[in-house]
Amino acid sequence: MPRDKDQTQHRIVEAAYYLFYQRGFTRVGVEEIAARAGITKRTLYAHFRSKDDLLAAALRYYGELDLERLKVIGRGLPARPQAMVDGFFAKLLDWADRPRWSGSGFTRLVLELADLPGHPARAIAARAKTATELWLADLLGNGGLKMSRERAREVMLLMEGAMVLMLIHGDRGYGKVAARAAKRLLR
Amino acid sequence: MPRDKDQTQHRIVEAAYYLFYQRGFTRVGVEEIAARAGITKRTLYAHFRSKDDLLAAALRYYGELDLERLKVIGRGLPARPQAMVDGFFAKLLDWADRPRWSGSGFTRLVLELADLPGHPARAIAARAKTATELWLADLLGNGGLKMSRERAREVMLLMEGAMVLMLIHGDRGYGKVAARAAKRLLR
Numbered sequence: 001m002p003r004d005k006d007q008t009q010h011r012i013v014e015a016a017y018y019l020f021y022q023r024g025f026t027r028v029g030v031e032e033i034a035a036r037a038g039i040t041k042r043t044l045y046a047h048f049r050s051k052d053d054l055l056a057a058a059l060r061y062y063g064e065l066d067l068e069r070l071k072v073i074g075r076g077l078p079a080r081p082q083a084m085v086d087g088f089f090a091k092l093l094d095w096a097d098r099p100r101w102s103g104s105g106f107t108r109l110v111l112e113l114a115d116l117p118g119h120p121a122r123a124i125a126a127r128a129k130t131a132t133e134l135w136l137a138d139l140l141g142n143g144g145l146k147m148s149r150e151r152a153r154e155v156m157l158l159m160e161g162a163m164v165l166m167l168i169h170g171d172r173g174y175g176k177v178a179a180r181a182a183k184r185l186l187r
Numbered sequence: 188m189p190r191d192k193d194q195t196q197h198r199i200v201e202a203a204y205y206l207f208y209q210r211g212f213t214r215v216g217v218e219e220i221a222a223r224a225g226i227t228k229r230t231l232y233a234h235f236r237s238k239d240d241l242l243a244a245a246l247r248y249y250g251e252l253d254l255e256r257l258k259v260i261g262r263g264l265p266a267r268p269q270a271m272v273d274g275f276f277a278k279l280l281d282w283a284d285r286p287r288w289s290g291s292g293f294t295r296l297v298l299e300l301a302d303l304p305g306h307p308a309r310a311i312a313a314r315a316k317t318a319t320e321l322w323l324a325d326l327l328g329n330g331g332l333k334m335s336r337e338r339a340r341e342v343m344l345l346m347e348g349a350m351v352l353m354l355i356h357g358d359r360g361y362g363k364v365a366a367r368a369a370k371r372l373l374r
Contacts, residue, residue: 022302024213024301026211026214027213102302106355107351108301110351110355111290111294111298111299112299114295114354115209115287125355126355126356126357150364154368156352157345157349157361157364158345158348159348160352161345161346161349161351162344164294164298164347165316165343167301168312170304170313177337177341178344181372
């Protein structure tokens, strides 16, 4: 693929990712994505056949960013499971403190498209969540924890619950309770 | 208010509630709500000034239904906290097994409108979640559990996480792990 085409495509995906994350899938129009990417709608459709295709590309991009971010976070976390989980939730709380934080883009997308289980974006979101869960299980297992798969699933449940309730109440206290609960479950 | 007006208003709220729950706020049009309620758009606007007002009314209705449902569930649950939480998650799993189940309408709405923290519907959703949390804390406290407020918050976190992950993966196993984790946290 010529380099220019590559760069344009990447600019479109970044614009779509930014706007979908801010306002969800339905309320963002293709015109607006094209405008943000600095191209015409016609050029956008030369790269992506539909808004659905663009969503799939944006989610794959978001999934890659997410895994990169997790790898970096993982290298900075202590090995001992209790301390690891503590550090993990501290990162979540830092993230939730950013202006315009809106939780997990994957979770929000699935809830927005809850009536469309067959939508291709749903499978991408599910795979990304599984990747996070396996990443957690690896860290916990490497730290010497038994039943690390089930423990990782519990951390996922508490993390998803914390994101939802921090958004609903605008109160990071829910993240702190989730961190304490996760640590008690590792005992 | 004359009885006819009352009945029409209720029919509109029920139609809005049904459609918003199925497909979220943005993708449902006022025309569609009017059609489902068997009235014209003009009649709808005689009862509700805007789609936002209608959403607020639908959420208040959903909140009342929710509290009624919780009261009924509460009467059927055992008093002992461990058994109570077990029964509570069993109800959640039954609910998640229904065709077209889409999790909590409040949670989905807040995530859909995550960029609009000042939207009136957000405050209604937050109040409804607080009511559920206090209902849980009362049941746990009446069953003799100490620190019932923090324990109730943990059950909320696991329940919200379970709803999200059951939707994402289409796998009720997440609800079962959440139930086991909640019971361990009560020990």
